[in-house]
Amino acid sequence: MSEFTPNTSKTSRANIIGFLPAIAFVIVLVAGFGVTIASLRDVPETAWTGITEPQQLFGGESTRRFSAQLNEHFLLSKPFSQIERAVTWTIAGDTGTAVSTGCKDWFFLSDELETFPDPNNSAIARANIVKALAKNLAGRGIQLVIAVVPDKSRIEQAHLCGLHRPASFAGRIDNWVALLKQSKINTINLEPVLAATPGERYYRTDSHWNENGANAAAAAIASYLQAEKMQAMPTVAPDKAALHSTTIARDGDLLRVSNLQGLPAILRPKPEQTQLTTIVASAAPDSGASSNTSDDLFGDTGLPTVALIGTSFSRNANFVPFLGHYLGAPVASFAKEGGNFEGSALAYLGGKTFQQSPPKVVLWEVPERMLQKPLSAAETQWLNYQKQMK
Amino acid sequence: MVFASLEFLTLFLPIFFAFYLITPQRFRNHTLLVGSWLFYAWWTPKFLLLIIALTVLAWGAAILIDKAQNERVKTRIMATTIVLNLASLVWYKYTNMVVQSLNTFFTGHDLPTIPWVNVMLPIGLSFTVLHAISYVVDVRRKTVPAQYSIISFSAYMAMFGHLIAGPIVRYKVIDKELRERVFSSEEFAAGVRRFMVGFSMKVLIADTLSPFVSIAFGLHQPSFMDAWAGCAAYTLQLYFDFAGYSAMAIGLGLMLGFRFQENFNNPYLAVSIQDFWRRWHMTLSSWLRDYLYIALGGNRGGAIRTYVNLMLTMAIGGLWHGGDNWNFLIWGIIQGSALCCDRAFTMRGYSMPNAASRTLTLLVVMLAWTVFRSSSFDAALGMLAGQIGANGFAMGDAVRLALRPSLLLIFAIGLLCVIYPASSFAKRGGLATVGWSGVWRAVWPILTFVYGVIVLAGQKAIPFLYFQF
Numbered sequence A: 001m002s003e004f005t006p007n008t009s010k011t012s013r014a015n016i017i018g019f020l021p022a023i024a025f026v027i028v029l030v031a032g033f034g035v036t037i038a039s040l041r042d043v044p045e046t047a048w049t050g051i052t053e054p055q056q057l058f059g060g061e062s063t064r065r066f067s068a069q070l071n072e073h074f075l076l077s078k079p080f081s082q083i084e085r086a087v088t089w090t091i092a093g094d095t096g097t098a099v100s101t102g103c104k105d106w107f108f109l110s111d112e113l114e115t116f117p118d119p120n121n122s123a124i125a126r127a128n129i130v131k132a133l134a135k136n137l138a139g140r141g142i143q144l145v146i147a148v149v150p151d152k153s154r155i156e157q158a159h160l161c162g163l164h165r166p167a168s169f170a171g172r173i174d175n176w177v178a179l180l181k182q183s184k185i186n187t188i189n190l191e192p193v194l195a196a197t198p199g200e201r202y203y204r205t206d207s208h209w210n211e212n213g214a215n216a217a218a219a220a221i222a223s224y225l226q227a228e229k230m231q232a233m234p235t236v237a238p239d240k241a242a243l244h245s246t247t248i249a250r251d252g253d254l255l256r257v258s259n260l261q262g263l264p265a266i267l268r269p270k271p272e273q274t275q276l277t278t279i280v281a282s283a284a285p286d287s288g289a290s291s292n293t294s295d296d297l298f299g300d301t302g303l304p305t306v307a308l309i310g311t312s313f314s315r316n317a318n319f320v321p322f323l324g325h326y327l328g329a330p331v332a333s334f335a336k337e338g339g340n341f342e343g344s345a346l347a348y349l350g351g352k353t354f355q356q357s358p359p360k361v362v363l364w365e366v367p368e369r370m371l372q373k374p375l376s377a378a379e380t381q382w383l384n385y386q387k388q389m390k
Numbered sequence B: 001m002v003f004a005s006l007e008f009l010t011l012f013l014p015i016f017f018a019f020y021l022i023t024p025q026r027f028r029n030h031t032l033l034v035g036s037w038l039f040y041a042w043w044t045p046k047f048l049l050l051i052i053a054l055t056v057l058a059w060g061a062a063i064l065i066d067k068a069q070n071e072r073v074k075t076r077i078m079a080t081t082i083v084l085n086l087a088s089l090v091w092y093k094y095t096n097m098v099v100q101s102l103n104t105f106f107t108g109h110d111l112p113t114i115p116w117v118n119v120m121l122p123i124g125l126s127f128t129v130l131h132a133i134s135y136v137v138d139v140r141r142k143t144v145p146a147q148y149s150i151i152s153f154s155a156y157m158a159m160f161g162h163l164i165a166g167p168i169v170r171y172k173v174i175d176k177e178l179r180e181r182v183f184s185s186e187e188f189a190a191g192v193r194r195f196m197v198g199f200s201m202k203v204l205i206a207d208t209l210s211p212f213v214s215i216a217f218g219l220h221q222p223s224f225m226d227a228w229a230g231c232a233a234y235t236l237q238l239y240f241d242f243a244g245y246s247a248m249a250i251g252l253g254l255m256l257g258f259r260f261q262e263n264f265n266n267p268y269l270a271v272s273i274q275d276f277w278r279r280w281h282m283t284l285s286s287w288l289r290d291y292l293y294i295a296l297g298g299n300r301g302g303a304i305r306t307y308v309n310l311m312l313t314m315a316i317g318g319l320w321h322g323g324d325n326w327n328f329l330i331w332g333i334i335q336g337s338a339l340c341c342d343r344a345f346t347m348r349g350y351s352m353p354n355a356a357s358r359t360l361t362l363l364v365v366m367l368a369w370t371v372f373r374s375s376s377f378d379a380a381l382g383m384l385a386g387q388i389g390a391n392g393f394a395m396g397d398a399v400r401l402a403l404r405p406s407l408l409l410i411f412a413i414g415l416l417c418v419i420y421p422a423s424s425f426a427k428r429g430g431l432a433t434v435g436w437s438g439v440w441r442a443v444w445p446i447l448t449f450v451y452g453v454i455v456l457a458g459q460k461a462i463p464f465l466y467f468q469f
Helices: A011-041 A054-059 A061-073 A077-092 A119-139 A172-182 A191-196 A211-227 A253-257 A319-327 A343-349 A352-356 A377-389 B006-022 B025-041 B045-067 B071-108 B125-141 B150-158 B171-179 B185-217 B224-256 B273-279 B282-293 B302-321 B327-347 B354-373 B377-387 B397-402 B405-422 B430-434 B437-458
Strands: A099-101 A107-109 A143-149 A186-189 A243-250 A272-279 A306-309 A361-367
Touching: A011 A061, A011 B006, A011 B185, A011 B437, A054 A061, A054 B045, A061 B006, A077 B405, A077 B437, A107 A253, A119 A143, A119 A172, A119 A377, A143 A172, A143 A211, A172 A186, A186 A211, A191 A211, A211 A272, A211 A319, A211 A361, A272 A319, A306 A319, A306 A343, A343 A352, A343 A377, B006 B025, B006 B437, B025 B045, B025 B150, B045 B071, B045 B125, B045 B150, B071 B125, B125 B150, B125 B171, B125 B282, B150 B171, B185 B224, B185 B397, B185 B405, B185 B437, B224 B354, B224 B377, B224 B397, B224 B405, B273 B282, B273 B327, B273 B354, B282 B302, B302 B327, B327 B354, B327 B377, B354 B377
Parallel strands: A143 A186, A143 A361, A306 A361
Antiparallel strands: A099 A107, A243 A272
16 A cells, blocks of 8 residues: 555656556446446346346345346447457467367367266167167158267367377267167268368368368268168269369358457468368259159159258258268258257157158267267156157 | 446446445445445345344444443343354354254154255355454453444444455454545555455456366366366465455455455465464454454463364364355364464474475365365365375366366466565565566556456356355
């Protein structure tokens, strides 16, 4: 305190410096008050419903709700969180909790590296969900095929640069695939395929496979479906001329997740140069019969026979067009962004489309990182439902 | 409401200061009281009634003591007030734990359990009780005059700077300022600087370490590295959280014209456990000394009695911290045992080099923090087992993943802040020796405070650790 006591001889400069924190503090308080009032105007009226009820007021619920609304609608939250990331990224190379950094310009989803309690039981429970579903679908003449997508940190381990991937993850795909195969579930492990594919198979700044990886995976799945006679071999080989590639600059989803995307170009990682392919859509599957035959009463011969469910892997890097290209037939995709293990499966299987136009094959794309996660409430409910139906 | 929150910084504080500054001098305690009650009521308004009841009890008891002619009557009034205060503390803080322990015992012996709905602990009750007891005892001891103004006394008890988590401000410390204080721009500026420093300690260091600590202390079988990394992070987190809070409280006090006592003095540089308690939560340790240890007889009853008193004081001090489980009692017993050993060691004339005694003291403190932080006795045993290497040495997957670059940086900064006062550079005068300390001392709190506000607004507020006590 004594540092700010007026000293007659050393005078005004020291005084002004001593008062700088107070000036800054008052500015922050006043400006903060203004922003808070403006932010509160953005809160929808419905959010305040019942806030003045005596029971809510007296028990502290009203103030808790008020604080929650203020924090949620605070106008500067987004730019401030971006400033924070700019500082931690610039000073320490930090990408936040959701994203981990490997070699230069290589980012990985932390979810892939996270260990969970009771991992084996979670994986077994998910295998049981799949088994029960396969049995159920088989009863309706539909085949289920599971395609397991390996983690980026597994396939691109050469770019981890010391980023730790738990040793216990080594066998998590093989073990799960073995569980399914024991029950004669059609399962494709995409790990060997992607591992054997030359070049980069995943985007550097994205959690998903790139076109190189998606292409290889699609070719392997198509080969499997054709080899197992779930899908007719196309009468003509896939036309390479149907693929037109260019190179584009691209920011991956991990830049968005880590909040680096909005930073000035000088601060953030350089955009990634990636391949973008335009694929001429496949014609309707050629089953060898004319679509005008008397069997095709409702013209449904042209409907896709493969329904794809899964996650954002299926919605990225032209995976579906690649798959359709190799199958020589369109694929109906019901995959969901952020759908987790069960999201798109529950939405599709419980929906009208499935009930009214069931496919011949349900192809379920499952990312490795979801296998050992604790079951969500929806998954537990699904599992219990399946048990009751036995 | 917590200090490090948007609602406090951008709503409560500007409005409060606006009213406070336009209030005429003689009514400022009124404004302070209303503001403090609103601050408290933000959490759970119904518990404000309890705080008011305890305030009126202490205020009335002090007046009765002051007016009573008979010494025995004075003592009885004091004793009754203490019992009632402690009763409220016991009811709200320990009943859940006692009933749960009994039910565990009953379940193990196939006996019917006690039907029980957990009692919610009113925030800041522990500190209110200590304030009330010290005031009534001081009036009885005639070390402070009774305050006849209910407004002034309520303003003392409810003052939002110290109400929730200390420091424990004894009435005699601010008696004069309660009666009359003038606004001083120099003190306001000094208070702001102190608040900024405390805010930065809390938001930038303690809150950054918080998720890592939760992960480490949540492990079932932590390795040696996991357990020590978690313990070290908690050692820093607790200090920067609580010392940060105390600095904010002291700063707010100064802004309003009150001079609270210091609560921390580089505790992790202590050369003995006794020294540690002279540097850590100083207002609590001096409270325990003056109102418990001395009341028990202190060191006036011979060696054995002194050791018993030390153990009792620290055990009760430990118990005061927590009503969730028995770990706080165990922590207090560990501290009491360490104090007894320290005393026995020094009484026999032994000594050790500073570096060794500092290291040993810090080791004991950290092992005790392990018990203090663990969620249960079993969890504490698990962490301690990890600390002796019973679960292997290598760092586990979860801890490795959690060790992000910014966490390591903050850990290093925190460590540097703790060690800096012991460095020869600091002892030689620090930045003053390079000639730019004046500017730097004013500018760095602004930078860290503004950045702290940015961080705070970009994420959720994390409550102070000492709120639970």
